Amino acid sequence: MLWDIRREGRAWSQEEFDERWALTPEKYECFDGKMLYTDEDRLNLLALLLEQVGIDEALRLAPKELWREALAAYESTSV
Numbered sequence: 001m002l003w004d005i006r007r008e009g010r011a012w013s014q015e016e017f018d019e020r021w022a023l024t025p026e027k028y029e030c031f032d033g034k035m036l037y038t039d040e041d042r043l044n045l046l047a048l049l050l051e052q053v054g055i056d057e058a059l060r061l062a063p064k065e066l067w068r069e070a071l072a073a074y075e076s077t078s079v
Contacts, residue, residue, distance in 0.1 A: 001019070001020075001023070001044070001047070003049075003050075003051060004016075004051060005054075005055060006054055006055065007052050008054040008056060009053040011052070012051070012052075023048060024045070024048065049059075
């Protein structure tokens, strides 16, 4: 899936809707304290929500220091 995550959230176009809706869980269940069964399912759900909510809103969910640490770690491993 090629995600279109932006700073501000957005609605899906008619062309995007079916493909993205197919990735939503049929039902939400927990396994060993985690939502959904696989990391892939969790990442898909996160990406779907980020497309609609936007990165700016997501940034408000954790302290700035954690985002900076995560970005620094990501940049140090990226080529």
